[in-house]
Amino acid sequence: MTGATAPGGGRRLLPWSTPDGRPCYLLGGGGGRVSRLADEAENAxxxxxxxxxxxxxxxxxxxxxxxxxxxxxxxxxxxxxxxxHRVALSRGDRLPGPERFDEGEGGTAAAEG
Structure with a gap:
């Protein structure tokens, strides 16, 4: 799954950090230039x-x-x-979890509360 963010338009952990070592995230749809650069960096x-x-x-x-x-x-x-490890976390965060499946797809939806 290239260029995607977390389901629901969440954030994507990028494969690089700030100069002081803090993680960088991409917000939004994930189909733009930064997302493609992140895909290339992860593949490298x-x-x-x-x-x-x-x-x-x-x-x-x-x-x-x-x-x-x-x-x-x-x-x-x-x-x-x-x-x-960072690539795995980033890609894992973008996978749909069991609570995100639609009932029509054979799954169940979980509600917080």
């Missing part, structure tokens, strides 16, 4: 994570790898995991 982050996992597998199988190289790998893996 997921692609880099896949490449890093392959590299990690190679390094962990090599007995000549140094402690410093493993420490560098661990730091990059942690950064990548942070990015992938």
């Amino acid at each position: 982050q997921l692609g880099m994570a896949a490449e890093l996992l392959g590299h990690a597998g190679d390094m962990l199988g090599d007995r000549r790898v140094t402690r410093d190289q493993l420490r560098y790998l661990a730091a990059r893996l942690a950064e990548s995991l942070h990015d992938v």
Whole structure:
């Protein structure tokens, strides 16, 4: 689901932060330029994570790898995991939950109160 916000026109967690580390959100319909940039950034982050996992597998199988190289790998893996976690949260927030299904679709609607 590309370019979508949370059902009901909510907010989308973006794949970048403010300079001081706070999360950024997109409000509105989600079909504009910022939404497309966010989609591209998420896809790049997921692609880099896949490449890093392959590299990690190679390094962990090599007995000549140094402690410093493993420490560098661990730091990059942690950064990548942070990015992938943010993508998962963003995309998960945009999925319809059970309370959002229409009764005509075989689901039930839950009301707060």
